[in-house]
Amino acid sequence: MDSSPKQQGAVDTSPTYTKDENGKWVSLEQEHKFKFDFALPPLQLPPNAVQLVMPSIDWSKVVGVQRSSAGSVGVFFVHLKHEGTDRAVVIKASSDLAGELFSTMLALKLGIPAPFVKVVSRASDEGKALYQRCLDVHTNPVEVESVLCKKTILIREYLQGKTLDSIRSEAFRDCINLPLRRESLLRQVGEVAAFDLLLNNIDRMPLAADNRGNPANIMLDCEQGRLIALDNGICSINKENVASYLDKCAGILRSIFVAQEKFPDMADAHTKYLQEVLEGWTGICLGDDSFKYIREGLLDLVSRAGQLKTSTLMEMKADLEAFDPDMIGLHTIQDYFLEAMLLLFREVPLHDVSGEEILEKALQNLDEHDASAT
Numbered sequence: 001m002d003s004s005p006k007q008q009g010a011v012d013t014s015p016t017y018t019k020d021e022n023g024k025w026v027s028l029e030q031e032h033k034f035k036f037d038f039a040l041p042p043l044q045l046p047p048n049a050v051q052l053v054m055p056s057i058d059w060s061k062v063v064g065v066q067r068s069s070a071g072s073v074g075v076f077f078v079h080l081k082h083e084g085t086d087r088a089v090v091i092k093a094s095s096d097l098a099g100e101l102f103s104t105m106l107a108l109k110l111g112i113p114a115p116f117v118k119v120v121s122r123a124s125d126e127g128k129a130l131y132q133r134c135l136d137v138h139t140n141p142v143e144v145e146s147v148l149c150k151k152t153i154l155i156r157e158y159l160q161g162k163t164l165d166s167i168r169s170e171a172f173r174d175c176i177n178l179p180l181r182r183e184s185l186l187r188q189v190g191e192v193a194a195f196d197l198l199l200n201n202i203d204r205m206p207l208a209a210d211n212r213g214n215p216a217n218i219m220l221d222c223e224q225g226r227l228i229a230l231d232n233g234i235c236s237i238n239k240e241n242v243a244s245y246l247d248k249c250a251g252i253l254r255s256i257f258v259a260q261e262k263f264p265d266m267a268d269a270h271t272k273y274l275q276e277v278l279e280g281w282t283g284i285c286l287g288d289d290s291f292k293y294i295r296e297g298l299l300d301l302v303s304r305a306g307q308l309k310t311s312t313l314m315e316m317k318a319d320l321e322a323f324d325p326d327m328i329g330l331h332t333i334q335d336y337f338l339e340a341m342l343l344l345f346r347e348v349p350l351h352d353v354s355g356e357e358i359l360e361k362a363l364q365n366l367d368e369h370d371a372s373a374t
């Protein structure tokens with residue numbers, strides 16, 4: 001996101017869109033660019049509240065809409081002016097809305113900072129007002145339609161910060177070098193990596209993923225010294241292949257546990273890899289002992305997630321299933337996968353278990369859970 005010389009709120013009426021090499025409609029020029037620095041957190045929610053029903057936003061107060069330059073589909077940054085106060089929200093028509101909501105709610109439950117979210121049905125009064133106002137304010141209806149073409153729309157609070165793909169190395173170094181910041185930020189890297197493993201999110205920290213991760217889905221809030229998990233997701237492995245995924249994760253976690261217990265001053269391959277990925281993203285050398293803090297954070301999240309109750313996750317899922325109209329992406333959240341991952345996080349520190357054993361136990365637990373619920 002860059003700042004623009006254009007006057008805030010100025011509307012350009014010339015055609016400003018084209019198709020990119022993938023056939024996706026993109027702006028040649030952004031119609032509305034505002035200095036994001038002034039935007040205040042828009043929604044005053046109690047700490048850790050995750051609500052599917054937030055107070056309505058008065059969409060008539062929208063003065064500008066700008067599409068993000070990053071992301072596969074991208075989001076709209078929406079600028080509202082309320083009684084002289086500038087506010088901002090982000091809207092997104094995710095193709096995996098349920099998964100994104102579920103994983104965002106879980107992140108917040110586990111103490112990982114993430115934007116507050118809510119969902120609006122496009123057919124509802126609020127959805128219609130939102131859509132119409134975006135059309136009125138944005139000069140390119142094709143772009144509005146291409147982003148908001150789903151039945152349900154996700155609204156996120158707008159957050160101050162820089163995603164790790166866009167942060168200049170000096171800014172990251174300045175932040176990480178503040179007293180106590182380095183250790184805490186590195187721990188948070190470990191926490192997010194374990195969280196992504198839990199939900200098989202392959203689009204951020206690449207602990208089990210065969211890729212170099214995605215720094216556009218993690219944001220640094222320098223002021224508060226926190227990493228924010230953006231664009232959260234879950235990808236349940238299908239039943240036929242879940243045991244081998246569990247084996248893979250068990251291998252990774254066990255080697256991290258063993259290293260921590262037996263060789264606490266030595267780096268293990270997995271945490272070292274996370275450190276290298278982070279160094280690649282930010283362009284700075286983090287120091288030889290960085291693995292220690294990343295590992296601490298990772299193991300801490302494993303322990304916190306292991307304490308989650310099956311019923312908590314099932315209730316969260318039931319909230320999403322109850323939404324009208326049906327939320328796209330519900331299939332990404334599978335009970336057997338979640339239960340198996342919780343069991344894995346609980347049992348791997350204690351003893352050697354195979355993926356098959358974990359899956360079998362997970363299915364048993366779910367049967368018992370269902371029986372006690374009826």
Ligand SMILES: Nc1ncnc2c1ncn2[C@@H]1O[C@H](COP(=O)(O)OP(=O)(O)OP(=O)(O)O)[C@@H](O)[C@H]1O
Pocket residue numbers: 068070071072073074075090092094095115156157158159160163216217230231
């Ligand atoms: N709440 C927010 N506050 C500030 N910036 C945000 C926020 N949400 C998203 N962004 C910015 O917009 C970019 C795109 O958002 P996001 O990652 O959710 O979309 P996406 O990658 O297109 O999604 P998907 O890949 O799931 O279709 C992010 O990389 C980030 O730069």
Ligand SMILES: [Mg+2]
Pocket residue numbers: 071072216217231
């Ligand atoms: Mg993204």
